[in-house]
Amino acid sequence: MDILVEAPNLLRRYQxxxxxxxxxxxxxxxxxxxxxxFLMFSLATTTGAVVSIGGTHSLLVLLMLVLSPFLLAGTxxxxxxxxxxxxxxxxxxxxxxxxxxxxxxxxxxxxxxLGDLPPIPWLPVxxxxxxxxxxxxxxxxxxxxxxxxxxxxxxxxxxxxxxRVW
Amino acid sequence: MEQLDLFYGDxxxxxxxxxxxxxxxxxxxxxxxGAGKSSLIRTIxxxxxxxxxRIRFAGNDITALDPHRICNLGIGQVAxxxxxFPSLTVxxxxxxxxxxxxxxxxxxxxLDEVFAMFPRLGERRDQLAGxxxxxxxxxxxxxxxxxxAPELVxxxxxxLGLAPVVVQEVLHTIRVLNRRGITVLLxxxxxxxxxxxxxxxxxxxxxxxxxxxxxxxLLHNDRVRQAxxxx
Numbered sequence: 001m002d003i004l005v006e007a008p009n010l011l012r013r014y015q016x017x018x019x020x021x022x023x024x025x026x027x028x029x030x031x032x033x034x035x036x037x038f039l040m041f042s043l044a045t046t047t048g049a050v051v052s053i054g055g056t057h058s059l060l061v062l063l064m065l066v067l068s069p070f071l072l073a074g075t076x077x078x079x080x081x082x083x084x085x086x087x088x089x090x091x092x093x094x095x096x097x098x099x100x101x102x103x104x105x106x107x108x109x110x111x112x113x114l115g116d117l118p119p120i121p122w123l124p125v126x127x128x129x130x131x132x133x134x135x136x137x138x139x140x141x142x143x144x145x146x147x148x149x150x151x152x153x154x155x156x157x158x159x160x161x162x163x164r165v166w
Numbered sequence: 167m168e169q170l171d172l173f174y175g176d177x178x179x180x181x182x183x184x185x186x187x188x189x190x191x192x193x194x195x196x197x198x199x200g201a202g203k204s205s206l207i208r209t210i211x212x213x214x215x216x217x218x219x220r221i222r223f224a225g226n227d228i229t230a231l232d233p234h235r236i237c238n239l240g241i242g243q244v245a246x247x248x249x250x251f252p253s254l255t256v257x258x259x260x261x262x263x264x265x266x267x268x269x270x271x272x273x274x275x276x277l278d279e280v281f282a283m284f285p286r287l288g289e290r291r292d293q294l295a296g297x298x299x300x301x302x303x304x305x306x307x308x309x310x311x312x313x314x315a316p317e318l319v320x321x322x323x324x325x326l327g328l329a330p331v332v333v334q335e336v337l338h339t340i341r342v343l344n345r346r347g348i349t350v351l352l353x354x355x356x357x358x359x360x361x362x363x364x365x366x367x368x369x370x371x372x373x374x375x376x377x378x379x380x381x382x383x384l385l386h387n388d389r390v391r392q393a394x395x396x397x
Contacts, residue, residue, distance in 0.1 A: 001296075006252070013249050016213055018233045089253050095265065096258060116253060119296070 003121040007081050010088065023091035024084075030158050030165075034083060037154040041147050042075040045129070048136025048143065074128035078121065079151070085118035086155065090162075113159045170219030172202075172209050172373075179205040181373040182219070186366075187318065192340065192350040194360040194381060196394060197370035203353040204246060206370070207320045210351075211243050212236040223318070238266050242316030246323040248307040252296025256287050259295050259306055263313030273313065280309040283339070301332035308339060319343065320351040325359070337363060357394040361385040369394075 014020055024031055050068050054061035093115055137144035172180035179202050187193045195203050208214045210221055212233040221229045228236050237243075250259050260280060264273035281288035284305045290298065295306055304324060311319055321340065325333040333356070341363060344350050354360035361367055364381035369390060377384065384390045 009247055009249060009252075012245065012247055013251070016208075016211075016243075016245055016249065018213075085253070088251070092251060092254060092258075092262070095262065096254075119253065 034154045038079040045132035046072040049132040052135040052138045078124040078128045089116040171217045191365040194352045194364035194367040196357045201370040202373040240317035242311040248303045250295040257291040263310035269315040318349040
């Protein structure tokens with residue numbers, strides 16, 4: 001999947017699609033909360049990458065400082081793309097009336113609550129999400145684990161709260 | 167459409183645009199990038215709100231209507247970049263198109279008509295739309311629009327990013343739709359092609375209509391030939 005093609009398409013579908021736009025607008029507080037978690041994840045992993053690669057070598061520090069805005073933006077946009085693709089799936093499921101009440105508890109119930117998973121742009125995920133997370137783990141395993149937990153828990157919390165409120 | 171003004175913030179995108187799309191015709195809007203062609207379509211579709219002016223469709227004032235109400239009056243849109251839902255199957259994409267109240271009752275019949283018109287979509291009805299080729303996605307976008315039983319279809323750059331053979335196929339489809347009684351508003355950067363198939367055309371520059379006439383007339387107009395055809 002080419003994220004450079006798919007991301008603008010997703011944005012256009014959001015701009016032109018009344019149902020998707022309304023779905024997001026109606027849930028703006030939840031969407032913004034998840035976006036804030038992803039921003040925190042992006043800031044933490046970028047900082048981890050800068051500290052980890054930069055180390056004490058002045059040239060590497062300079063290089064990482066120059067690259068850090070791109071890394072930060074790349075991480076945030078990659079997570080944002082997957083999140084918005086997932087939101088689009090959820091809004092389409094509502095439109096097509098494919099939403100079922102989760103009958104089961106546990107992992108299968110969670111799977112039903114989350115619905116269809118979004119498309120995963122593997123290359124950007126490896127470069128902008130997995131690699132910076134690994135570099136953060138080099139600096140602090142606890143911080144990396146915490147970020148991973150937050151990033152994974154955010155959509156789960158979204159799905160749970162969405163069912164409660166809407 | 168009469169004296170339509172559209173602004174993005176302080177920037178004026180459309181400047182007192184007036185045009186007419188007679189029933190049963192193909193009308194082309196040509197112009198350079200950024201001339202306001204897509205803004206025009208978005209305004210008719212209700213996605214953008216005009217600051218002043220009026221848009222009428224089949225006797226109804228649709229200037230301030232929401233997009234879904236405009237669709238339900240019979241105005242369909244094939245958006246730039248196709249915009250099919252990649253995570254849905256071909257059939258589900260078509261079902262989304264038939265969710266308008268005006269289209270629901272005869273959606274089964276329309277679906278059969280769409281599959282008859284685009285047999286490849288029928289063959290791939292259970293395939294995810296994201297896995298289709300560019301040409302097939304364009305067919306699906308047109309099919310989804312037809313599922314809404316439109317009387318007017320607005321095409322925004324239907325040939326963009328498609329191979330020449332596929333472009334010919336898309337243009338043929340537009341002609342076929344028109345022969346079946348569907349009115350077409352065509353926005354296209356490929357000026358020669360759009361003028362050739364349109365009965366009437368308007369040239370848009372910096373948000374203003376600067377020229378209009380039959381497609382054939384504009385095709386032989388020196389200014390159009392110099393500015394848009396490089397002749």
